[in-house]
Amino acid sequence: MNPQVRAITLDLDDTLWPFAPIGARVEVVQHAWLAEHCPRTAARFPLAEMRVLREAINAEHPHLAHDFSTLRRLTLARAMELAGDDPALAEPAFQAFYAERNRVECYPDAIGALQRIAARLPVAAITNGNADLARIGLREHFAFQLGASEHGAAKPDPGIFRAACERLGEAPHHVLHVGDDIELDVLGAHRAGLRTCWIHRDDLHPDPVWPHAHVRPDLAFPTLDALADWLDAHLQDDVA
Known part of the structure; x- marks a missing residue:
């Protein structure tokens, strides 16, 4: 990619x-x-x-x-x-x-990876759920949170992805959407013109075989810190 x-x-x-x-x-x-x-x-x-x-x-x-x-x-x-x-x-x-x-227990890698990613790039949350990042204590790592209830339509509707890109001030092809759900996250973001990263954690995807031949995620990792490692390796020149 x-x-x-x-x-x-x-x-x-x-x-x-x-x-x-x-x-x-x-x-x-x-x-x-x-x-x-x-x-x-x-x-x-x-x-x-x-x-x-x-x-x-x-x-x-x-x-x-x-x-x-x-x-x-x-x-x-x-x-x-x-x-x-x-x-x-x-x-x-x-x-x-x-x-x-809103009493959540993050995956072991999640907070450290989120901190690393947010230090490098603006991060916006897109969710169909009703979690509140401020209550959870993670709001400081995000530019904003866009929920389906606020937007008026849920993933995989392309509008919610494009609305987030507009708020970020970036064209969709410069935004990477990261999520676990094949249809809601990867295919939905792909249809909206975003780059995609499939997080296939072991608890949900013990045998992570991608099921679609017509479209594939740009990136795929079993953990969020693996994505943070990839960003560190591939975006270092942009930060220097």
Whole structure:
């Protein structure tokens, strides 16, 4: 790949930290909050039933598919209404969920690699999720964070990638998008005209075989620090 990379866009979930442990915890924490503050809701909607309700709310609001936070608030309010609790408690219930959602444990290499990359190039976060870098404590390493809820459409829509490039002040072909998801990150960024880097961590891609013949990522690494090493080796002349 031509190393003329001037900026990085970076996925968050499953690129900087694994999402599965978060996804498992947040439902339990939310239910415990409901059991304490909205016991009728907790009794009527244990974990499995709350998931069913959330799927129904999602189906009712396809125009909000990019906005996980709003959909969860709507689900909580509906559950409370149906159970006879005060739907005004949906917001504090959401905040209990959201605090846990932002309690992340980064991959061992991630923070050091992020620091190295951000010292060399501007980095912008592009995420379909609702993580908050300021709450997590990583905001200082990013030029900005662009979420699907803010943009109005989720990856792999090319618009979210192009919007990030515009905010970075760089043409798409000078921006490298880095992420774990083949469709959302690599193919989506490729369609938008960005360079691409596939991070195929062992926990998600134990046998990292690229499945598409028509397009390949410009770069592929098992860790983020391997990308940082590549940037150090190939962009050193630009920094000197």
